[in-house]
Amino acid sequence: MILHALRLSLMASALATAVVAIAGTLTGWLLARREFRGREFLDALLNLPLVLPPTVTGYYLLVVLGRGGLIGSPLYRATGWSVTFTWAACVVAGAVMAFPLMVRAARVAFEETDARHEIAAASLGRGWLSTFVFVSLPLARRGLIAGVILSFARSVGEFGATLMLAGNIPGRTQTLPLAIYDAVISGQDRTAMWLAVMLTAVSVAVMLAAGRLGRPGSTSR
Amino acid sequence: MTPLTECAFATAFRSVAIVAAAVLAGGPGVRAEREDLLVSVAASLKGAMDEVVERYGALYPATEVALNAAASGVLLSQTEHGAPVDLFISASSSEIDRLETKGLVRARQAIASGEIVVAVPKGTSPPGNFAGVADARFGRIAVGNPSTVPVGRYARESLQALGVWEILEPRLVFAADARQVLDWIERGEVDAGVLYGTDALAGSGRVVAGPAAPAGSHARILYEGAVLENSAGARSALHLLEFLRSEAGQEILARRGFLPAPR
Numbered sequence: 442m443i444l445h446a447l448r449l450s451l452m453a454s455a456l457a458t459a460v461v462a463i464a465g466t467l468t469g470w471l472l473a474r475r476e477f478r479g480r481e482f483l484d485a486l487l488n489l490p491l492v493l494p495p496t497v498t499g500y501y502l503l504v505v506l507g508r509g510g511l512i513g514s515p516l517y518r519a520t521g522w523s524v525t526f527t528w529a530a531c532v533v534a535g536a537v538m539a540f541p542l543m544v545r546a547a548r549v550a551f552e553e554t555d556a557r558h559e560i561a562a563a564s565l566g567r568g569w570l571s572t573f574v575f576v577s578l579p580l581a582r583r584g585l586i587a588g589v590i591l592s593f594a595r596s597v598g599e600f601g602a603t604l605m606l607a608g609n610i611p612g613r614t615q616t617l618p619l620a621i622y623d624a625v626i627s628g629q630d631r632t633a634m635w636l637a638v639m640l641t642a643v644s645v646a647v648m649l650a651a652g653r654l655g656r657p658g659s660t661s662r
Numbered sequence: 663m664t665p666l667t668e669c670a671f672a673t674a675f676r677s678v679a680i681v682a683a684a685v686l687a688g689g690p691g692v693r694a695e696r697e698d699l700l701v702s703v704a705a706s707l708k709g710a711m712d713e714v715v716e717r718y719g720a721l722y723p724a725t726e727v728a729l730n731a732a733a734s735g736v737l738l739s740q741t742e743h744g745a746p747v748d749l750f751i752s753a754s755s756s757e758i759d760r761l762e763t764k765g766l767v768r769a770r771q772a773i774a775s776g777e778i779v780v781a782v783p784k785g786t787s788p789p790g791n792f793a794g795v796a797d798a799r800f801g802r803i804a805v806g807n808p809s810t811v812p813v814g815r816y817a818r819e820s821l822q823a824l825g826v827w828e829i830l831e832p833r834l835v836f837a838a839d840a841r842q843v844l845d846w847i848e849r850g851e852v853d854a855g856v857l858y859g860t861d862a863l864a865g866s867g868r869v870v871a872g873p874a875a876p877a878g879s880h881a882r883i884l885y886e887g888a889v890l891e892n893s894a895g896a897r898s899a900l901h902l903l904e905f906l907r908s909e910a911g912q913e914i915l916a917r918r919g920f921l922p923a924p925r
Contacts, residue, residue, distance in 0.1 A: 500739060508744025517744075525745045526700070526730070608730040608740065610700070623731055626705040626841075627712060628864050 442611045443636065446620040447643070449528060453616065454596040457535035461543045461592045466585060469547020470577065474556065484548075490602075491541045498537060499605025506533070506606065530607035531616055535596030542595055543588040550584020551577065590651040597644060617643070699895050699902060700746060702730045702737040704753035706840065706860065707885060710918045711751065717914065718905055725898050733839075741766065741890065748893040749902060751885070754812055758888045768896055769889045773906040774920035776883035778816050780872040781862045783850045788872025792879075795854050796826040800833070804846045804855035807836035812883075813843065817856040819880040844869065858883075863919035885920065 472484055490498045506513040508523045517523045524530050558580060562572040578585070600618040607614040609623055617640045624633035703711045708731040715727045730737070730747070738757045741747050742764065751773065752758055761767050780795045782788045789795050795803060806814025814836065821827040835852060837843045843857040848868045862871035887906060889899040905911050907923055916922070 496736075503739060503743045503745075510743065513744070523744065523746070525740065525743070604732055605736060605739065608702075608745065609732055610728050610730045613728060623708070626731060627709045629709075 442615070443620065443639075445612050446615050446617045446636075447639065449531060449615070450597055450617040450640075451643075453528060453531035454535055454593055454599075456532045457539060457596045458589060458593040460532075460536050461539045461596075462585075462589050465540055465543025465588065465592070466547045466578075469544045469549075469588075470551050470573070472544065472548045473551035474559075484544075487544050488541045490538050495538060495599070495601025496605060499534060499602035502534065502537065502602060502606045506530075525606060526608040526610065526614060528607070528614055531599075531603055531614060534602040534606050535599045538599050538602055539592035539595040542591045546584050546588025546591060547581070550581035550588070553584065554580040586651075586654060590648075590654075593647065593651070594644065597640075597647070696724055696726050697895050697898050699725055699727045699748045699898055700730060701727055701749040701751060701899075701902070702732075702741065702745075702747045703751045704734045704737065704885070705731055706753050706858065707751055709864070710915050710920065713914050714906060714911055717910060718902060722901075725895075725902070727902065744892075746892075746894075747890055748895050748899040749887060749889055751887045751906075753885060755884050755886050758886045761888060761890070766891045767888045768891050768893065769900055769903070771887055771903055771907060772884050772923045773887050773903070773911070774885040774915045774923050776885065776921060777859045777874040778813065778820065778856055778880070778883070779859045779862050779874045780854055780856055781844075781847050781865070781869045782854045782872060783847055783852075784868055784870060786853070786870070788854070788870055790873070792820070792873045792875045793824040793826050794873075795821075795856070796829050800853040802835055802852045803830060803833050804835050804837050804843045804852040804857075806840055806843060806856075807838065811837070811839055813840040813856070813858055816875070816880040816883060820875040821856075823879040824876070858919075859921075860919035884924075 468487065472480060503510070503525065505511050506524050508514060508517045508525070513523055513525070524533060554577070558576055559572050562576045563569075567575070598618060599616070600622065603614075603616060604619060604622070607616075609615055609619045611620070611623065615623065617636060621633050621636045621640065624630070624636060701711070701715075708729070711729055711731075715729060718725070718727060730740075732740075734752045734754060734757050737747075737750060737752070738760065741750055741761060750758070750761065758767060758770050762770065780788055780792055782800075789797055789800075805817040806812070808814040808818040818827060821830060835846070837846065837855075840858055840861055843855045844861045844865045846852045847855045847857075848865055856875075859871070859874060862869060887903045889896050889903060893899050906915070912922060
């Protein structure tokens with residue numbers, strides 16, 4: 442059960458981070474480089490999960506993605522599958538909670554790079570995608586890497602929204618933070634302690650590794 | 663592409679591939695003739711239910727019971743929004759009432775009742791009776807927040823009925839949940855507290871449990887189980903619920919301080 446919780450935590454967080462890294466980078470770039478109506482409103486909306494208590498975010502997810510929900514209901518009727526109480530719910534909850542962090546980091550990273558590089562690339566015949574991949578991304582990479590690290594960290598520690606959407610089912614949807622909660626409410630203080638130490642160790646290891654990756658000059662240029 | 667981005671992309675791609683492969687490999691396996699039951703259980707009953715499930719599994723190995731433990735309110739939300747739960751075991755009747763008005767309950771039964779007691783830190787002595795918590799030697803007293811926490815609601819109700827709530831009020835500290843009351847007493851942050859008999863028992867050795875609130879001074883504390891309408895394994899769920907009410911089930915609950923279910 443404990444190994445399962447550890448594996449699920451790492452896998453769900455990795456998957457959530459992968460999704461968030463792509464979607465968050467694009468959204469951040471959009472917010473930094475494009476003027477459009479409702480831009481600041483969109484930004485505020487995307488930041489909601491940072492402000493709301495995670496349980497409330499989880500409640501919204503349940504309302505939208507549950508079997509009777511706006512998205513959940515047609516999905517369930519079409520496929521007979523619902524995200525609630527599945528491992529995918531851990532990914533969704535982690536991704537939603539981490540998304541604003543990635544967007545924020547990406548937006549700042551792109552805003553701090555000079556837009557004229559992109560214009561120059563475009564004027565030399567590069568297409569939009571090519572400019573984005575070969576000019577914008579490399580210029581903003583340090584901020585982007587920081588965003589990815591924050592996102593992973595946030596989703597490893599995710600508790601409130603995950604509890605709501607994924608449930609707390611040992612061996613199925615129970616991540617490491619949920620396993621700690623489960624041990625506490627079951628009165629297994631010793632297990633809770635060991636799990637907490639384990640989560641701390643994993644977090645420190647990830648942060649150390651990530652810190653190395655994000656440091657300037659540590660990789661060749 | 664700079665070496666860094668190239669390397670970062672390759673690493674990212676590789677980790678996604680590894681994760682995807684692992685997920686596919688670890689997906690739901692072939693189901694034998696076993697039946698899966700998912701039971702949502704209130705946090706206060708989790709320890710007892712672990713034991714019940716173990717016993718039940720030994721007797722009826724064809725049923726695989728998985729527990730989903732959280733605060734009753736969270737479980738209620740999940741169930742209302744279509745989580746695939748077979749059996750819901752709540753720390754109070756109100757959640758089951760609400761599910762019933764929504765037509766989500768197939769069958770419901772009380773599995774245990776409870777009581778609230780006064781408890782004091784180890785090394786001090788509890789009052790002679792429940793209302794004795796008003797004694798001046800208890801300078802700070804912990805109760806659950808009556809507007810949000812059931813254990814606080816019961817405490818207020820009882821202390822009001824006994825006519826000592828007003829005297830006590832300036833000395834009360836409100837806790838966020840029943841476990842926090844126990845925690846504060848254990849650490850000696852308060853001189854006394856009102857909590858469930860089960861929590862006082864769980865903390866025995868670190869706190870001293872005193873007298874219980876007199877019967878009838880507060881609404882009945884009832885733990886109820888409900889087989890849900892959209893359960894795929896309703897028969898097995900009902901069987902497990904009956905097991906909880908059986909002698910074997912009641913014996914496990916009694917050992918953890920729960921009182922018998924009303925017949």
